[in-house]
Every structure is written in structure tokens, then in C-alpha cells.
Amino acid sequence: xxxxxxxxxxxxxxxxxxxxxxxxxxxxxxxxxxxxxxxxxxxxxxxxxxxxxxxxxxxxxxxxxxxxxxxxxxxxxxxxxxxxxxxxxxxxxxxxxxxxxxxxxxxxxxxxxxxxxxxxxxxxxxxxxxxxxxxxxxxxxxxxxxxxxxxxxxxxxxxxxxxxxxxxxxxxxxxxxxxxxxxxxxxxxxxxxxxxxxxxxxxxxxxxxxxxxxxxxxxxxxxxxxxxxxxxxxxxxxxxxxxxxxxxxxxxxxxxx
Amino acid sequence: xxxxxxxxxxxxxxxxxxxxxxxxxxxxxxxxxxxxxxxxxxxxxxxxxxxxxxxxxxxxxxxxxxxxxxxxxxxxxxxxxxxxxxxxxxxxxxxxxxxxxxxxxxxxxxxxxxxxxxxxxxxxxxxxxxxxxxxxxxxxxxxxxxxxxxxxxxxxxxxxxxxxxxxxxxxxxxxxxxxxxxxxxxxxxxxxxxxxxxxxxxxxxxxxxxxxxxxxxxxxxxxxxxxxxxxxxxxxxxxxxxxxxxxxxxxxxxxxxxxxxxxxxxxxxxxxxx
Numbered sequence: 001x002x003x004x005x006x007x008x009x010x011x012x013x014x015x016x017x018x019x020x021x022x023x024x025x026x027x028x029x030x031x032x033x034x035x036x037x038x039x040x041x042x043x044x045x046x047x048x049x050x051x052x053x054x055x056x057x058x059x060x061x062x063x064x065x066x067x068x069x070x071x072x073x074x075x076x077x078x079x080x081x082x083x084x085x086x087x088x089x090x091x092x093x094x095x096x097x098x099x100x101x102x103x104x105x106x107x108x109x110x111x112x113x114x115x116x117x118x119x120x121x122x123x124x125x126x127x128x129x130x131x132x133x134x135x136x137x138x139x140x141x142x143x144x145x146x147x148x149x150x151x152x153x154x155x156x157x158x159x160x161x162x163x164x165x166x167x168x169x170x171x172x173x174x175x176x177x178x179x180x181x182x183x184x185x186x187x188x189x190x191x192x193x194x195x196x197x198x199x200x201x202x203x204x205x206x207x208x209x210x211x212x213x214x215x216x217x218x219x220x221x222x223x224x225x226x227x228x229x230x231x232x233x234x235x236x237x238x239x240x241x242x243x244x245x246x247x248x249x250x251x252x253x254x255x256x257x
Numbered sequence: 258x259x260x261x262x263x264x265x266x267x268x269x270x271x272x273x274x275x276x277x278x279x280x281x282x283x284x285x286x287x288x289x290x291x292x293x294x295x296x297x298x299x300x301x302x303x304x305x306x307x308x309x310x311x312x313x314x315x316x317x318x319x320x321x322x323x324x325x326x327x328x329x330x331x332x333x334x335x336x337x338x339x340x341x342x343x344x345x346x347x348x349x350x351x352x353x354x355x356x357x358x359x360x361x362x363x364x365x366x367x368x369x370x371x372x373x374x375x376x377x378x379x380x381x382x383x384x385x386x387x388x389x390x391x392x393x394x395x396x397x398x399x400x401x402x403x404x405x406x407x408x409x410x411x412x413x414x415x416x417x418x419x420x421x422x423x424x425x426x427x428x429x430x431x432x433x434x435x436x437x438x439x440x441x442x443x444x445x446x447x448x449x450x451x452x453x454x455x456x457x458x459x460x461x462x463x464x465x466x467x468x469x470x471x472x473x474x475x476x477x478x479x480x481x482x483x484x485x486x487x488x489x490x491x492x493x494x495x496x497x498x499x500x501x502x503x504x505x506x507x508x509x510x511x512x513x514x515x516x517x518x519x520x521x522x523x524x525x526x527x528x529x530x531x
Contacts, residue, residue, distance in 0.1 A: 086464035190360035
């Protein structure tokens with residue numbers, strides 16, 4: 001039902017939009033409505049569960065990950081796309097227990113693409129099993145990298161640098177505007193590598209499980225284990241690609257979630 | 258001619274839908290038969306060739322006097338010649354790199370030109386089931402529902418699509434870097450999806466506000482040209498003159514205001530005409 005909320009609001013050419021951390025970091029009424037809907041629904045059934053939701057954190061709630069069952073929610077990942085009615089938007093939701101992702105769901109209701117995973121049970125697209133590509137070399141890779149929604153000059157220079165570095169080393173670059181859906185594309189084999197700096201826990205929690213259950217790998221951008229609150233991610237079809245690309249990338253750190 | 262066009266439109270839609278099935282079935286295979294054309298990353302597959310042959314054979318059978326400009330035919334040596342005769346301009350798979358990777362942004366792009374004017378344009382992504390269509394003077398549609406461009410008129414409010422391309426040519430790569438640097442801070446965001454025709458479709462359906470590319474071909478833009486304009490958008494040569502279908506470059510947007518604002522900012526290049 002919540003998907004209907006997004007799908008119906010999606011086509012409107014006049015959405016109620018405000019900004020958060022920069023003049024292009026948008027939030028809409030729909031982001032807020034969907035997050036409330038999901039959290040209210042889950043709280044009703046599971047009053048002891050904890051929640052980390054993008055809009056809750058934006059409005060001042062603390063972002064705290066304990067061992068307690070915790071839902072990490074992005075009600076609309078790809079808000080810029082949503083504002084523009086560009087059809088690459090999704091709900092991203094994950095349940096962590098003891099800080100381990102047990103359930104991951106990424107759902108694009110406009111294109112009807114639902115990526116799901118349960119720990120240890122594989123990854124699926126609309127119920128059909130998916131797996132990462134067989135690619136092991138950067139030079140054979142289709143790479144996703146994003147511009148981001150910040151006017152911060154350090155971040156923009158980082159993006160330019162990494163773009164220049166990768167431009168000639170892979171099959172091609174893609175930029176779709178949704179972190180969660182980018183991870184879903186790696187999981188389903190459509191892309192071989194994706195990384196981004198400055199994203200948040202709610203952008204990557206579901207994708208973390210889905211990529212790994214699809215046979216892929218997810219790391220911190222410097223090669224250590226993924227820190228869900230670490231504000232950056234790199235994922236790929238194979239560890240070989242990760243080992244090849246990490247030494248090439250320029251890095252940055254953001255304040256943890 | 259109008260009635261005749263109606264019948265032609267129905268025929269070509271049927272062929273496009275069947276061609277789409279061929280693509281969809283081959284799409285999921287993780288091991289495709291791939292060769293290269295103009296560079297080490299300019300791919301062509303058996304499916305490109307099969308779909309082009311299927312479409313052309315089907316159309317030739319019904320319309321033996323029609324002419325054809327197809328991507329794979331031209332690649333194999335056929336001359337690319339646009340006359341006033343009814344001419345089909347066909348890209349059997351636009352987004353071949355995506356197709357090779359099973360990245361779901363692929364489409365058939367097909368247009369019919371009469372007296373060098375686009376009468377019919379169809380862009381069909383059979384993997385995501387998105388079919389963009391237009392008949393001259395009759396509006397643009399996505400899966401039968403009317404579409405129109407966004408109301409955006411300023412570059413600073415725009416979602417912009419720009420591509421890297423499949424060439425190792427250094428001049429082109431520098432051009433891409435330059436335009437990327439120029440636009441990075443001037444718009445809402447940049448997207449790159451890997452299919453020229455689908456990029457134009459996104460402008461037509463209002464999802465993006467501006468798209469331009471250098472080095473593309475007639476078969477990438479012919480259908481999109483009609484669909485964007487029938488959706489209320491504008492299509493030009495990248496220097497602001499009228500679009501040259503064989504000119505190897507295109508710029509399209511929701512509005513003329515965006516075009517006028519961005520053209521003076523862009524670095525340009527020319528390729529040999531189709």
C-alpha cells in the first residue's frame with residue numbers, strides 16, 4: 001500500500017519540496033509520509049524494535065545502532081529523481097539484529113522492481129534468484145558512480161578525480177541517482193562495481209545484504225569491513241575488482257552517522 | 258498518405274514487439290557472443306544483427322520500396338544515405354554495452370522519415386517494458402499514456418543526462434571531462450544511463466530536463482527527435498542550429514530557455530557525418 005503512495009505522488013509535476021543539508025538536498029512530503037507509515041506499522045507489531053529512519057534523523061532523532069532489532073529505513077532513496085519524476089526511486093529497508101543484516105528489501109514501485117534477501121537464503125528480483133556478474137577485471141567492468149547532492153567543494157573535487165581516474169579503465173560509467181538501486185544493479189549482475197562517499201546507513205543497509213547474498217562483496221572504501229554508519233561504501237561482483245580499484249581511488253571521510 | 262501511415266504504424270509496432278521478445282530472451286544470458294566495431298569497447302552482438310535483420314526483412318516484405326538505414330547494415334559497409342523516399346532509420350539495440358552487461362537500459366529505436374521528416378518514432382525497452390511512441394502531430398506516449406516534458410526552464414533546476422560514450426578517442430574523452438566539469442555545479446544533478454534513445458525518451462516523459470551527446474548516430478536520435486518534440490520539448494544541433502539527423506550530435510530539452518542557457522557553456526566537437 002505504501003508503494004501506491006509513492007507511485008501516485010511520483011507522476012505529479014508539482015511536488016512539495018524543501019531542502020535539508022544543501023540547496024539541492026531535497027525532502028518531500030512523500031518521503032516523510034512513507035517513513036511515518038512504515039515506522040508506525042512496524043512499531044504497532046513490534047513495539048520493542050528500534051528505528052533509524054532518514055527523515056527521523058534529519059528532524060533530530062539520534063542515529064544509534066545497538067544489538068537490538070533495528071530497522072534502517074530510507075523511505076525514498078533517489079529523492080532528486082523523485083522530485084523530477086525520473087523513474088529511479090525506491091524504498092530501502094533493512095532489519096539488523098546484533099548489528100547483522102537479517103532482512104533487506106529494495107523496492108522501486110514505479111518500475112515494479114523488488115529486490116529482496118534473507119540472510120543465508122540468496123537474493124531475488126521479483127521472486128526470481130539473482131546473482132552478480134562473473135566479471136573479475138576492472139577493464140571489463142560497468143561501473144556506477146554518482147555525483148551526489150552536495151555543493152561541498154571537497155566532495156565535488158573527489159568526484160571529478162575519481163571520474164578522471166576511472167574514465168579510461170572500464171567499459172563505461174553509469175550514474176542513476178539512487179544508492180540502494182545501484183547496489184541492486186550490482187547484485188543482479190547489471191553492473192560490476194559501485195562506490196560512493198557521503199551516503200548514509202539507510203542507503204546501504206539493505207543493499208549490503210542483497211549484494212552479498214547474490215554472491216558479491218561489500219566493503220569500506222579503503223578495503224576494511226563495511227561500517228554501516230561509516231558514510232561510504234564500495235561493492236562489486238568480485239573481490240578481484242575491489243582489490244584492483246581501491247588503490248586507484250581518491251578517498252574521503254565524513255562524520256559518522 | 259495518412260491512412261497508409263496508420264497501416265504502416267500498426268505493422269511496425271508488431272515487428273518491434275516481436276523484436277523486443279528476441280532482445281528480452283537474450284538479455285539475461287551472462288555469456289553473450291560479442292565482437293567489436295570501431296574501438297575495443299564499441300560492441301556488437303549476434304542479437305543486434307538478428308533484430309536488425311528481423312525488422313528490415315519484415316518491413317521490406319510489406320513495403321518493398323522503402324529504404325533503410327540500419328546501424329548494423331552501415332557497420333557492415335552499406336551506405337548511409339537519406340533521401341526523400343520513405344526511409345526507416347533503425348538501431349536494433351541502443352545501449353549495446355548495457356545489453357552485454359545485462360544492465361536493463363536497452364531499447365529498439367526505429368523511425369520512419371518521409372521527405373526527410375520523421376513521421377513515426379518508436380523507442381521500446383523490452384526488459385523494463387517501456388514503449389515510447391509518437392506520430393507526427395499526434396503527441397507522444399508511454400505505453401499508450403500521453404507524456405509531456407517537464408515545466409523546467411532553468412539549467413539550475415535541471416536534471417541533466419550526459420554520457421561518457423564508447424570510444425577511447427582522447428579528444429572525445431577530454432570533451433566529456435570538460436562538459437562534466439562545466440555542468441557539475443550548475444544543475445540539480447547528472448545522470449548517465451548508456452542509451453541515447455532512452456535518454457531522449459526520459460526528456461520526452463519529463464524525467465530529465467536536458468540531454469546532449471556528441472558522436473552518436475542517426476539511428477540513435479531519429480525516433481527520439483519526434484518523440485521529444487511531440488511531447489512539447491525541443492531538439493537542436495548542439496550549436497543551436499536545426500538538428501541534422503546525420504550530424505553526429507544532438508541536444509534536447511524541456512524548453513528552449515534551457516537550450517539557450519546551456520549552449521554557450523558547452524565545449525563542442527564535430528564528427529564525420531553519417
